[in-house]
Amino acid sequence: MNRSARVVELLLWLIAAIALLAAPRLAPTASEAALDAPPAKSRARGEWRVVTWNVGGSANGTAHPLADSDLEAVAKTLRELRPDLVLLQEFRYGTQWDALRARFEVGAGYVQSAADDVAIVAVRGALADGRSSGLFAQARWQVDGHEFAVGALHAAAWSARERRREIGGALDRTLQMTARAHLFGGDLNLDVDQRGDLFSNDPQRDAEVYNYVAERLLDAGAGRGPTAEPDRRLDYLFVSREFEVRAAGPWKGRRSGTMDHDPLVVDLRLR
């Protein structure tokens, strides 16, 4: 009797060992795939690269816009990425645009800025009908014979109620623009990847506003991991269904100084 009991116990230990060893191989937990390597430099014709990046930082618990000392690092990353469209946040357009343009060739690029914080930079093509309000900028991006509506926002950092008002309004205004397809992005300051518990004063409200956007547009960076300190996904690029997302993700290791966001890089083409 004791022997059979020992065999049964041994069997249980064996099942436990096999199952616990096999489980991680079946369901790997690291499903979030950031762009660890530099994104591909060459792109097929008809593909566009869009980058959204909050280039500001924080020091001693206080947020600040892009430091002049970090301008070169930002320009270097943009030179390597060779984007077609850039959405910048915490960028002091009034004093930093010329300095950035001197380091990063934007061709016939055009910028639409809002409140000296948000900028839409067309590295290729041109922007038309630019408008801005608060920390929201919008424009039509004309590139390769197409016209796309672009909205860029830097949403409120602390109040979920403010975020909801800003994001909902900004999205509606972006979608009201008639265009071949739509892009809406920036630092939305909400995190629905199970990381809202410590940072939001109303995670339910954040989830609702995220869903409001996600039902209308495709979240290009979904499942690609955090973009900001500490381990949060705050930066988004939503695109309309006319686009196919070829590659997307934050490019790690590109911060400089006290910067606290990674650039979110998205390669798109029309379906």
Added chain:
Amino acid sequence: MILRLEFLRLVRSRRPLMALLALLLFLALMLVGFWSYAQSRTHGAVQFEYTYENRSYFNGLTFALYAFFFGFVLLLPIFAAIEGGAQIAGDAGSGTLGLLLVRPISKTRLFFTKLAVAWGWSTLLTALFLGAALLLGLFAVGWGELRLYPGVLQSSDRPQLLSRATALRRFLLAWPAASLALLAPLALSFWISTWTRSAVNAVGTAVALYLVAHVIVEVHFFEALKPWLFTSHTTAWRALFRETIDWREIAGHEVALLGHAALFLALAFRRFRRREEA
């Protein structure tokens, strides 16, 4: 014979009745919550269905899924832990275990009979709870298609749409997946139960440990601990409610749950077969 006896003892204990009543009360409260949410958000203009994302989001299927999710996380593991505590520690404390072992029955058979009865009841309770949630949703609101958004359930990172027939099939699949998930807390309570002769202590400890493990998994700060806790896998059945099911991912979570259950059962059985009964 021993299986029948254990089953009769379970029914006569009234624990099943108490569990069912508690779950029905929970469903009623969930229903009130859904109605009052819509009422307060729209100042009475819309009942039940309204959300910011979609003005006809909630229906009987969404209600059933939300109710089942929260009931599964908060209540069903507690009832499973109660079974574990009652089956061994409870019987040891009352002297019944010693009387049972006077009969010509091996400790192995007795242990696994108790486990079968407890898990069988947990599986049945899961089915009854799921069925009640679906029926209540049907009669209170009506079924429709199942729309899901990222957020509270954390079941998907993008909006999902399932037809009614597909959604009902997914609920059917969720039953065995969720039942297997209950085996881990049940096995944990069996293990704790073998160390005490007080059912209250066994259940209290098992529930406390489950809640601690659950909270750790939910709080982002403890990311590094997640792979070591069975609660990281208990709600994996939510992935069945995606438009495209990743079977490999679900299998991984279910195998992990089985591994944790086997580990706790091995520990429980080791202790059970070695200890002396009064």
